[in-house]
Amino acid sequence: MRHEKIKLVLVLITLLLAGISPNLYPIAQAGIAKLSFLAVSFLIPSVALILLLIFITRALKYTSLSKQILVGLIAGLLATVGLEVIREIGFRSGAMPGDMPKLLGVLLLDRFAHGPNFWSNVSGWAYHFWNGAAFGIIFSLVFAHAQRWVAVVYGIIIGIVFMIGPATTTLGIGVFGLEFKDGYQFLTTVTLAHIVFGIVLGWSFDKLSKHESYPNILRRLKNAMTVSKRNEPLN
Amino acid sequence: MKNRNFKLSAILFMAILLTGLTGFSEGVQAQNPKPVTIESSRDFDGTVDAIKKAVSNGDMMVLSELNQGQILSMTGLQLNAHSFFIGNPTVGKKAFSSDPSAGLVIPVRVNVYEKNGQTFVTYFKPSDLFSAYKSQQVKKIGKKMDGVLKMMMQKISK
Numbered sequence: 001m002r003h004e005k006i007k008l009v010l011v012l013i014t015l016l017l018a019g020i021s022p023n024l025y026p027i028a029q030a031g032i033a034k035l036s037f038l039a040v041s042f043l044i045p046s047v048a049l050i051l052l053l054i055f056i057t058r059a060l061k062y063t064s065l066s067k068q069i070l071v072g073l074i075a076g077l078l079a080t081v082g083l084e085v086i087r088e089i090g091f092r093s094g095a096m097p098g099d100m101p102k103l104l105g106v107l108l109l110d111r112f113a114h115g116p117n118f119w120s121n122v123s124g125w126a127y128h129f130w131n132g133a134a135f136g137i138i139f140s141l142v143f144a145h146a147q148r149w150v151a152v153v154y155g156i157i158i159g160i161v162f163m164i165g166p167a168t169t170t171l172g173i174g175v176f177g178l179e180f181k182d183g184y185q186f187l188t189t190v191t192l193a194h195i196v197f198g199i200v201l202g203w204s205f206d207k208l209s210k211h212e213s214y215p216n217i218l219r220r221l222k223n224a225m226t227v228s229k230r231n232e233p234l235n
Numbered sequence: 236m237k238n239r240n241f242k243l244s245a246i247l248f249m250a251i252l253l254t255g256l257t258g259f260s261e262g263v264q265a266q267n268p269k270p271v272t273i274e275s276s277r278d279f280d281g282t283v284d285a286i287k288k289a290v291s292n293g294d295m296m297v298l299s300e301l302n303q304g305q306i307l308s309m310t311g312l313q314l315n316a317h318s319f320f321i322g323n324p325t326v327g328k329k330a331f332s333s334d335p336s337a338g339l340v341i342p343v344r345v346n347v348y349e350k351n352g353q354t355f356v357t358y359f360k361p362s363d364l365f366s367a368y369k370s371q372q373v374k375k376i377g378k379k380m381d382g383v384l385k386m387m388m389q390k391i392s393k
Contacts, residue, residue, distance in 0.1 A: 091311065092311075094311065097310060098309045098310045098311075099309045099310075099311070102308075102309045103309050106306075106309070112306065113299065113300060113301050113302065113306070114300070114302050114305065115302045115304070115305025115306040115307075115308060115309070116305065116308065116309060
């Protein structure tokens with residue numbers, strides 16, 4: 001019965017690790033530390049530990065939890081493909097001030113002065129997709145079994161947080177990108193891209209789950225607490 | 236009495252303002268330098284390579300580079316532009332020993348860019364920039380750098 005508690009702890013660790021990646025770029029843009037340093041110190045270890053956790057949950061025979069993390073990860077990657085399609089169209093039509101994955105790449109490899117090259121682009125794209133995967137994992141563990149529209153709201157919230165943080169303001173376009181061009185291009189592209197992210201995330205999570213009912217974080221918490229109460233001594 | 240107080244306050248305010256203005260400009264004086272622009276006899280990449288060699292021949296080093304064109308490609312803008320930061324440790328040591336604020340003009344910045352198929356090299360004459368400093372040593376270095384840059388430009392100009 002203590003398995004429920006172990007599972008809850010594993011879920012909380014996974015959530016903590018998944019939350020690292022999306023926060024690194026805003027932290028770097030806030031001037032706290034270089035992205036190249038944060039990548040080596042936090043990003044790579046967090047990715048390695050999440051993959052390790054998938055194997056650990058499998059080894060502990062928590063197959064359902066292992067699948068839940070994996071399904072979230074894959075759904076997040078697929079959702080990022082959807083987001084990228086919109087972002088790329090937006091960038092090519094001049095509705096975005098810059099090519100985000102390329103910028104991430106030069107910051108990751110600390111080669112801004114030289115501009116992007118093949119490996120910086122690969123790194124930038126990989127980081128952007130991993131961010132999507134991380135958001136997928138968080139969605140899977142927190143909102144599993146929720147209605148699809150929840151994924152859309154989730155995507156929009158991610159977009160809003162992105163647009164009000166230093167990740168956007170340091171591009172010189174103001175909060176929500178309102179100082180870029182006519183004020184609506186960036187806002188529209190980012191919002192639309194994150195709506196698509198949410199739609200694809202919800203849809204692919206449903207499809208990949210194959211009607212399996214994964215418990216969300218609240219249900220896991222209830223399960224763990226119920227088990228605790230049952231095991232309490234009567235006096 | 237009120238009028239006298241007002242006059243005193245105004246005089247005090249003007250005095251503070253003037254002290255501030257002159258105080259901030261103690262080490263550096265305002266200048267209006269004009270950029271030197273030279274048309275290169277080579278293409279863009281050839282000019283970039285030639286500058287690197289010429290810098291070395293002039294006993295200087297490329298301390299840093301900014302591939303401006305490549306950086307701006309991330310915004311969707313396509314152009315050829317490259318900035319070099321030129322100096323050497325000896326020049327740096329002399330200048331900074333004399334005036335620690337010399338980092339404003341050292342290392343010297345040289346810019347290469349392409350316009351209508353022609354490649355240009357442009358820079359501010361170091362002696363113009365360095366003359367803003369009171370230190371004679373910094374001014375002397377500026378004149379020396381003028382010569383180095385002139386020699387470099389002779390090698391790449393038409």
